[in-house]
Structure formats: structure tokens, C-alpha cells
Amino acid sequence: MKDFYVPDGVEVKTAFERTTHLAVGAHQDDLEIFAYHGIAECYESQDAWFGGVTVTNGAGSARTGKYADFTDEEMQAKRVEEQREAAKIGKYSFQAQLAYPSSDLKSAEKSEAAISELEAYFRQCKADTVYLHNPADKHDTHISLLTCCVAALRRLPEDCRPKRVYGCEVWRDLDWLSDSSKVMLPVDKYPELAEKLIEVFDSQVAGGKDYVAATIGRRNANATYFDSHSIDQSTAYTVAIDMMPLLENPELSMDAFVGELIEAFKKDACDRLTRYQKA
Numbered sequence: 001m002k003d004f005y006v007p008d009g010v011e012v013k014t015a016f017e018r019t020t021h022l023a024v025g026a027h028q029d030d031l032e033i034f035a036y037h038g039i040a041e042c043y044e045s046q047d048a049w050f051g052g053v054t055v056t057n058g059a060g061s062a063r064t065g066k067y068a069d070f071t072d073e074e075m076q077a078k079r080v081e082e083q084r085e086a087a088k089i090g091k092y093s094f095q096a097q098l099a100y101p102s103s104d105l106k107s108a109e110k111s112e113a114a115i116s117e118l119e120a121y122f123r124q125c126k127a128d129t130v131y132l133h134n135p136a137d138k139h140d141t142h143i144s145l146l147t148c149c150v151a152a153l154r155r156l157p158e159d160c161r162p163k164r165v166y167g168c169e170v171w172r173d174l175d176w177l178s179d180s181s182k183v184m185l186p187v188d189k190y191p192e193l194a195e196k197l198i199e200v201f202d203s204q205v206a207g208g209k210d211y212v213a214a215t216i217g218r219r220n221a222n223a224t225y226f227d228s229h230s231i232d233q234s235t236a237y238t239v240a241i242d243m244m245p246l247l248e249n250p251e252l253s254m255d256a257f258v259g260e261l262i263e264a265f266k267k268d269a270c271d272r273l274t275r276y277q278k279a
Helices: 012-017 030-034 036-042 072-090 111-125 140-154 191-199 211-224 244-248 254-276
Strands: 003-005 021-025 050-056 094-100 129-133 164-168 183-186 237-242
Touching: 003 072, 012 094, 012 111, 021 030, 021 036, 021 111, 021 140, 030 036, 030 050, 030 072, 030 129, 030 191, 036 050, 036 129, 036 191, 050 072, 050 111, 050 140, 072 094, 072 191, 094 111, 111 140, 129 140, 140 244, 140 254, 164 183, 164 244, 191 211, 211 237, 244 254
Parallel strands: 021 050, 021 129, 050 094, 129 164
Antiparallel strands: 003 094, 164 237, 183 237
């Protein structure tokens, strides 16, 4: 079931028009993991607002522990409720939940409805900054949604296009990127908020996946291990990929785009080995 929520109760048009940072994620809790940079940038701001779009219905998620007896429909409803609570805690401009089955996003024919709806959100918000899943993610639903997002963004006229589009970490770290390919997004603001926004997804955490420790730990590790020869400028980072080349060049395929990033990493690693290799 689709759901639309505006935490502070303003008109929908106002909620869209004030949105400066927009994130589109596959599942409930994805936004809070990969787009915290945008949430924190907007949290206490009078001029910046974060909008969230969660695209799938949450069906098929594990039901363990105190949720073991939930039906799939009950679990979907629980996840919708959790995403609403996250939007309230994070003071989002709005939170949309589009309730598409994952299988629809993976179908060339059925995904058109999602692409068109996403295009409408991008047009209405005209956000300067957009956060998406990254094209090297290993979750099939994340990748299928990303292809829908890129298709939707490519349909926008110039005056509706964002200035920045970031592909962010969830089901694969991006520390493997060569440093020149990394976009380092500082996420050390409001550490208590960062934890609360993941803890609220109890249906996911209670089943034995400590997403709170894992997500906060990844961010901290990104900061400490980013550069061996300088003092950390932030205590936490999300690593992202600059996705703007895919909008600037509509002929650039995503597999070619990722291939270039992999080749850059390969060259960096192999060149270092060559420099110091012994006979």
C-alpha cells in the first residue's frame, strides 16, 4: 500500500518545493543508512529540507525473534510504520513509500510505472542534491532501482536536473575506489540522531542484524582509513560515487561507467605493486 507522510503537516506542494536534498532508496531503512549526509545537512536548517522516497513494499523480509509470527503483510505494515517514524525523528520534508514489488523493478516492462513516478518526484522537488544506491552495489533490487532512477533523471529538462547526484554505500563498501574517484561525505553531525534513525527499524535489527553498529562502524572506519598521512578532518564519512557523468552523457552505460572505476582501481593497485616489486 502506497503511503505519503509530511511530518510537520504542510501542504504537499510546499513539502516538494522546499526539498533541497532528495534520496531514493529501495527498502525501508536504506535512506537512513546511505543518505544520512543529506538528513544531517537539513536537520536543524531553516533553508534546507530532506525528502525521502522508498520504492519497494518491503515484502519478503526475514521474520525472526519477536516478529517470527508476523505474516508478510503484517511485516510490510510494520516497515511502513518504521519508515514514517524515521521521517518524524529526522524532520524530513516528506516521506513517500511507493510500494512496488521488487520484481516490478527488475522487469523491463513493469518498471516503466516506477520510472514515470520517480520522474514526477524529481520534477516536483527539483532538489539540488540527490542520493541514490551506487552502481557497484551487490543487491539486485538496489541495482534495478538505480537503473530506474537514472532513466527517470535522464528524462528531466535541464532546469529540473539536480546539481549533484551521489551513489552511496549499502550492500558493498566503496573504500575500494581509487581516492580520485571517491566523494567523501562527512556524516559526523548529530551522532545520537544517526543511531536513532537506524534503531527505529526494529523489525530489521531485532532479527540478528546489528545495522546500527555496522553502519556507524563503517562510517568511522571510512574516516580513519581514508588517508594514512593526514589527520582526520571528520570522524565519520559515507563514501559515494559522483553519478553526474551518467546524466551529462546519456550514451554512457552504467556497466561502462563502473568498468572505468574498476579499471582506475586496478591501475592504482598494479602501479603501486610494480613500483616496489622485487626480483
